[in-house]
Amino acid sequence: MDARSRSVACTIVLALAFVCALPVQAWGLTTNKATAKPNEDGGSEVIGGLPTRLTWEGTVEEGEKVSSIHLEIPADGSFAESTTKVTALEGLSRAPVESEVSADKNTLTVSFGEPIGEGLLIRLEIYNMTLPSTGGDVVVSGTYQNQDGEQKLKDSDPPIKTIANTPLQSMVNWLDNQEWVKQWNANQFLGMFLKPQLILTSLSSLFPGWLLCLGIVIASYPFAILLGLVFALMKISRHRLVRAIAIIYINTLRGTPLFLQIYIMFFGLPMMNINIDNNVLGIIVMAINSSAYLAEIFRAGIESIPQGQYEAAASLGMGHLQTMVNIILPQTIRRVIPTVTSDFIMAFKDTSLLSSVGVMELMMFSKNLTSVTGNMTPYVTAAIFYLIVTLPLIKVVSTIEKRIAKSERGGGPRPKAKAKKAEVAVVDGQAVGAEPSLVEALSAPFKAGTSVMGGTASVR
Amino acid sequence: MFDKAKARVEARQEARRVPPALDAEVAAAQAHERDKGLTKHSFEPHEHPCVRIEHLMKTFDGETQVLTDVNLTVWPGEVVCVLGPSGSGKSTMLRCINLLETPTAGHILIEDNEITGHLGTREVNKLRQNLGMVFQSFNLFPHLSAKGNVMIGQTKVLKKSKAEAEAEALKQLEAVGLLDRADFKPAQLSGGQQQRVAIARAVAMHPDVLLFDEPTSALDPELVRGVLDVMRDLAENGGMTMIVVTHEMGFAREVADRVVFMEGGVVVEQGKPEDVFDHPQHARTAEFLGSIK
Ligand SMILES: Nc1ncnc2c1ncn2[C@@H]1O[C@H](COP(=O)(O)OP(=O)(O)OP(=O)(O)O)[C@@H](O)[C@H]1O
Ligand SMILES: [Mg+2]
Numbered sequence: 093m094d095a096r097s098r099s100v101a102c103t104i105v106l107a108l109a110f111v112c113a114l115p116v117q118a119w120g121l122t123t124n125k126a127t128a129k130p131n132e133d134g135g136s137e138v139i140g141g142l143p144t145r146l147t148w149e150g151t152v153e154e155g156e157k158v159s160s161i162h163l164e165i166p167a168d169g170s171f172a173e174s175t176t177k178v179t180a181l182e183g184l185s186r187a188p189v190e191s192e193v194s195a196d197k198n199t200l201t202v203s204f205g206e207p208i209g210e211g212l213l214i215r216l217e218i219y220n221m222t223l224p225s226t227g228g229d230v231v232v233s234g235t236y237q238n239q240d241g242e243q244k245l246k247d248s249d250p251p252i253k254t255i256a257n258t259p260l261q262s263m264v265n266w267l268d269n270q271e272w273v274k275q276w277n278a279n280q281f282l283g284m285f286l287k288p289q290l291i292l293t294s295l296s297s298l299f300p301g302w303l304l305c306l307g308i309v310i311a312s313y314p315f316a317i318l319l320g321l322v323f324a325l326m327k328i329s330r331h332r333l334v335r336a337i338a339i340i341y342i343n344t345l346r347g348t349p350l351f352l353q354i355y356i357m358f359f360g361l362p363m364m365n366i367n368i369d370n371n372v373l374g375i376i377v378m379a380i381n382s383s384a385y386l387a388e389i390f391r392a393g394i395e396s397i398p399q400g401q402y403e404a405a406a407s408l409g410m411g412h413l414q415t416m417v418n419i420i421l422p423q424t425i426r427r428v429i430p431t432v433t434s435d436f437i438m439a440f441k442d443t444s445l446l447s448s449v450g451v452m453e454l455m456m457f458s459k460n461l462t463s464v465t466g467n468m469t470p471y472v473t474a475a476i477f478y479l480i481v482t483l484p485l486i487k488v489v490s491t492i493e494k495r496i497a498k499s500e501r502g503g504g505p506r507p508k509a510k511a512k513k514a515e516v517a518v519v520d521g522q523a524v525g526a527e528p529s530l531v532e533a534l535s536a537p538f539k540a541g542t543s544v545m546g547g548t549a550s551v552r
Numbered sequence: 553m554f555d556k557a558k559a560r561v562e563a564r565q566e567a568r569r570v571p572p573a574l575d576a577e578v579a580a581a582q583a584h585e586r587d588k589g590l591t592k593h594s595f596e597p598h599e600h601p602c603v604r605i606e607h608l609m610k611t612f613d614g615e616t617q618v619l620t621d622v623n624l625t626v627w628p629g630e631v632v633c634v635l636g637p638s639g640s641g642k643s644t645m646l647r648c649i650n651l652l653e654t655p656t657a658g659h660i661l662i663e664d665n666e667i668t669g670h671l672g673t674r675e676v677n678k679l680r681q682n683l684g685m686v687f688q689s690f691n692l693f694p695h696l697s698a699k700g701n702v703m704i705g706q707t708k709v710l711k712k713s714k715a716e717a718e719a720e721a722l723k724q725l726e727a728v729g730l731l732d733r734a735d736f737k738p739a740q741l742s743g744g745q746q747q748r749v750a751i752a753r754a755v756a757m758h759p760d761v762l763l764f765d766e767p768t769s770a771l772d773p774e775l776v777r778g779v780l781d782v783m784r785d786l787a788e789n790g791g792m793t794m795i796v797v798t799h800e801m802g803f804a805r806e807v808a809d810r811v812v813f814m815e816g817g818v819v820v821e822q823g824k825p826e827d828v829f830d831h832p833q834h835a836r837t838a839e840f841l842g843s844i845k
Contacts, residue, residue, distance in 0.1 A: 403652055404691035404750075408705035408757060409681035411673065418708055422695045498739065 120156040124149040124213070126232040126248030128223060136464045141225025141257030142265055143173075146218040148232060148248070156238050157207035161214065161245070163200045163234040166224050171195035174221040178202055181213040199234075207239075227256030260296050264289045287469045294461060294473035301457035302477040305443045308371065308453070312379035313436060319379065320386025327391050338387070345384030351445050353381055358449040374446045374453075382439045389435060393428040394420060426496060430489045437482050437489075454478070559614025576600060576664040583625040590823045591810035593630040600664055601625040602761055602793050603649060608658035610644055610817075618644045620817035622658070626761070626795060631787045633804035633825075634797045636814035637840060642797040645814070646763050649795070650683040651676050663760065681709055684754030688766040690746040692738040698725060698749045699734040702756045710757065717756075724752035728782045744775030748782050755786065762786070764796040776800070783807070801844055805829055813837045 128138045129145040138144055146165075152158050165171075174195055180187040190205030200218065208214060223230050229251035235242050267273045267289045277283035326338035345353070357377045361368060368376070397420050405415040447455035458474035580600040588595060603626040610619040618641045626632050634642050647653040649660060651667065660668050667679055692701050702721035706712045712720070725731050728748035730741075738746050747767055754762055764783065768776040780803050786792045787807050798804060804811050805825045812822040813834075821828060821837045832838040 398691075400687060400689055400691035401693065403685075404687065404693065406652060406677075407650060407680055407683070407685035407687075408753070409677045409679075409709040410705070411677050414708055418704060419693055423693075426695060 120153050120238050120243055121158050121161070121214075121236045121245065122151045122153060123232075123246040123248055124151055126252060128230075128252045128254070138223065138252060138254045139257050139261050140169075140223045140227045140230075140254045142261060143220045143222055146216075146221050146223075146232070146252075148216045148218070150214050150236075150245070152208050152210050152212050152214065154210050156210055158204065158214070158236050158238055159207040160201060160203040160237040161216070161234065162236065163202075163216070163232055163245075165198050165232055166230060167198055168224040168226065169198050169230065170222045171200040171218065172197060174200070175219045176200065176202065177217040177219070179215040179217070180208055181215065182211065187212055223252065223254050225257040227254050230254055258296075260292060264292050267292065283467075285468045285472050287467055290465060290467055290469035291473055291476075294458065294470040295476075297461060298454055298457045298470065298473055298477055301452060301454035301474075302480075304371065304451070304453045305440065305477075306481065308374050308378055308443050308446070308451075309436070309440045312375045312382065313439065315375075315379040316382035316386055316439070317432075319383035321390055323383060323387035324390035324394065327387065328394060342384045342387050345381055346388070350377075350381050350442055351448070353377055354445055354449055370449070370451050374443070374451045377446075378439055378443065381442070382435060385435050385438075386432065389428050389431045390424065393424040393431075396427060397423050430493045430496070433485055433489045433492070437485050440481055441478060555614060559611065579604065587625055587627070587810075591627070591630060591632075592824050593627050593809040595627065599627060601661075602628045602630070602663065603795070604659075604661040604664075605645070605649070606659040606661075608645065608648060608660060609656050610641070610648060610653060611656045618817055619648070619655075622814075622817070622819055624812065624819060624822075626793060628760075628793055629791045630809045631792075631794045631796065631807055632810050632812055633808040634795065634812045634814060635799070635801075635804065635840070636820075640814045641817045642814055643765050646685075646765050646795060646797055649761075649763060650680050650685055652685075677709075681757060682760045684757055684759035684762045686747070686750050686754050686762065686764045686767045688769050690738070690743070690750045690770070692746055692750055692753070694738050697735050697737055698730060698741065698745075698752075701738070701749055702753045705753065705757050720756050721752070724756045725749070727755070727785070728752045729778070742775060743771045744778045747771065747779045751779070751782055751786070755790075755792070761793045761795065764794065764798065766797050766799065768798065768800060799844070801829070801841075813840065815840070 126146065126148045128147070130136055131139050131142045131144050148163060150161070172195060176193045176195075178189055178191040178193070180189040187208075189208065192203045192205075194201050194203075200216075202216060230253075231251045232248040234245040236245055237243070273288050277287055323338045323341055326334050327342065329335050329338070354377055357373060358370075361373070401419055401423070402415060405419045410418065443451075443453055444455040446453055447459065450456070454474050454477055458470040461470035462468060580598075583601050583604065584595060584599070587593075603624070605622055605624040608619050608622040609617070611617045622641075622645055624632075624645075634645070636642050644653055648655045649662075651671070655668050658668065659666055662679065662682065667676075671679065692698075693704065696704060699718065699721045702724055703714075703717040706717035706720060707714060710717075722731060722734060725734050728751055730745060730748055730752070733741060733745060733749075736745075738749070741749065747770075751767070767783070768779050771779065780800060783794070783796070784803070784807050787794055796804075796808070808825050810822060811825045811828040813820050813828065813832075813836075815836055821832065821834045823833075828837065829841060832841060
């Protein structure tokens, strides 16, 4: 912003100056272009402060003879370490040039042994120079010498867009120079899937996508749980119509791909002139989809509570609602936590499908970066991002499963033959290690819930 | 489906054919006359029975007739032990009393109030507050501690304050010898301990009648003793009215005021324990008692 307004101001001042001095300004040496090559591992961007190649081209106009060119870039750019290749082209053929190049900080002077005549294109390729590390638009300016003396060069237009050199970029830069990195990348597999420099840049550029994935699934899940609970209770309702509505809702959503649901919502709603922000719509679709799976999980969970629990509550004089709220649902919640967590993992992974409709989530970012770099590392990095969330949750699931299997003992009827061993375990004051078969037997209702989830997983 | 509905209608018509329960005074006097030789219970003048079961019939799915014609009166403070072979309908009769099963026909009266046929859900819940039940499989709430199990009925149903309910819970747990296990989850208790918590849970509601359905059948022999001791204490010192379905002959002989022998959905024989055990009137009773010994 700043740089641009400054350059606009400059242009205006210069224009005014020329308008005052010379009524008609004709450029003797036209600046055709000034470009910089994206740095290595910078993706598609030119990063300031890192070595790059600057290409400057100008055409000598009619009746001119150019004896030297003096280029200037903003102060913290540098030509100090650079080497310059000078080419003069006449049409498509090279014209011989003798030249001497002297570089000094942010200026570079090329003097020609023989002045370059009209019609020739002068190309300067300046290797290993650096643009300002602050980033922003960089304009190449300067002067040239013709037969009449020193003349102003037209500023390069459009300016070179650069991005700032972050600590991350310096790390990438550092990696570039490491011997082991070079050897690592020389291996075809490692270089293609696990290029260290790209892992670093991917980590930073995929991060917003990862946050969006998490944001979508976390925002959608409370709604999914609420909807799921409502439909679960509807499905076990006494009224046939209510049951039918729930069954249709659940089966339709479970029986069609999420991908299709996303397409219908993202392309269908705009056609009805309902325009919702992409991310919000993503949250809505994910919530609706998950609610169907959660409804089944909750229903299975509620039905896995033994009849004896209802009877015990009833024998205390509890009503249906009291029984549900105080006895059945608390136990259901405990039982379904692992399956719900599994579903959460599933939903989190499924946000990737939203990339197909332009939601800027993790897959979208990694797809873009991969197509720019031609390297698979961004995908691998995306995998790392998914795993950061899913692996701990998978661990949580198995831990809770084990704990529930233990604590559910004694909730309903106990197999008589095993009771003795359990008693011994308690008497010993041990952490109720019990028999595996006993644990299995008593977590059977829960296991039933799991197998429902198994079905769920395969439908997805 | 249609058959079921038809069976239900027929059952209801059948129920109307049975003469309605008599006037409370008359019925009490008749029951007294009938029962005075059958129980060790010491009657007070003009006492009314706690539970009155008349011509109780229960059919499952319109076909399997489990209870044919059960007649039984239970007096306040009386301990009635129900014996009988498996499948004779003992549990079903017990569950009909607190309406866990809906009687097909006949009458059940609790404190002279008829509970069969016409109660709404609120009245049913009210009724169940006054009828505690202890199950064969304990049915403790696994997500609550022993104390929580005893408290929840008091706080949610009787609407007692937390502090009151807790004090009562601790008192009842102490009575069953489990004060030190108050904060244990059911899973951390032995079967015997769980059943004692279940008894405390039922007693804490201060019901008029306690129903026990084979409370020791799921227990290992060495754990039975503790549970029976708690029940004996309730009967002898608590003055609790109890209907106990059990196979524990020793307990029945020592603690019961009356022993009832059921088979095939009817009460075959009832009487004082020593009469029934030592001089059974019916061949089937003798045979059953013989097979148990
Ligand atoms: N819900 C039900 N549906 C159909 N039949 C049932 C049902 N409950 C019980 N029965 C049947 O009723 C009969 C009596 O059952 P009940 O449980 O009352 O017997 P019980 O005397 O308690 O036997 P046990 O000593 O084995 O507990 C059995 O034949 C049983 O199959
Ligand atoms: Mg039974």
